[in-house]
Amino acid sequence: MSQNLTTIAFDADDTLWHNERFFKLTQDRFADLLRDYVDGHHLAEHLLAAEKRNLGHYGFGIKGFTLSMIETAIDVTDGRVPASVISELIAAGREMLEHTIELLPHAREAVEAVAGTHRVLLVTKGDLLDQERKLAQSGLGDLFDAVEVVSDKTPQVYTRIFDRHGTGAAHALMAGNSLRSDVNPVIAAGGWGVHVPHDLTWGYEVDDAPEDASRFRKVKNLGELPALVQEIG
Incomplete structure (x- = not known):
């Protein structure tokens, strides 16, 4: 030795x-779901800020990322985000937890x-x-x-x-x-x-x-x- x-x-x-490719794909899906509320660039900034802010609460990983997407969706829409979008974000997080290695x-x-x-x-x-x-x-x-x-x-x-x-x-x-x-x-x-x-x-x-x-x-x-x-x- x-x-x-x-x-x-x-x-x-x-x-x-x-790993990161799955976050990127989900973030693109997130932007598409919220395109009627905010442009993609500013949405990405909001999401990253939420992720950093939440690290102390949720830690690193997909679950914290999913919760940060939901929080960001609520924030950027002033609480008007439809329940159907929240449901899709939860589904997207679940899919990430099942992706093939x-x-x-x-x-x-x-x-x-x-x-x-x-x-x-x-x-x-x-x-x-x-x-x-x-x-x-x-x-x-x-x-x-x-x-x-x-x-x-x-x-x-x-x-x-x-x-x-x-x-x-x-x-x-x-x-x-x-x-x-x-x-x-x-x-x-x-x-x-x-x-x-x-x-x-x-x-x-x-x-x-x-x-x-x-x-x-x-x-x-x-x-x-x-x-x-x-x-x-």
Whole structure:
């Protein structure tokens, strides 16, 4: 096992499998349902504001997103939104909770490659039941030594996880698509943060890359991760 790296952690949504595309499709449907009340651009701003405002109440995930859509629909229509629209939004959220999991390119190969030499973790945030469903459908569950579904990803959370399941953050690497959640807080905790960009990124997760951080790396896709792990040592 590597002297420097003992633990490799992966984000789940939009790192190992597609996720944001379903939010985007539902948001387009949301805009269509409310097109007679507000234009799409301003609706998106209202929805994002509601999502951020509600994170402390509902947490991350589809259920909070659905409740934020309903709240936004009520707000932008001054309470005039028809019950039929609310019903469609609830149905849209339920459909999101049932979508089929589709792995991103190189996901299985990357996890399998590092699992042969390192302790491998899955660290994800969101609704527990939904994350467990997606992991089960992904077929990757048996590859992980531990799975952590957390309410948020902060330096303190990563420190606790890597102390509990590894040999500390200094010997850990986290790979994910979100600079805000998967990269910057891990580096702040003393670990390695590897950015794996995805075409779609939720506005809340957008952040600046820590270009001057010695433990920051970026790969084009997960196919490049095993070689990077070996390079870091």
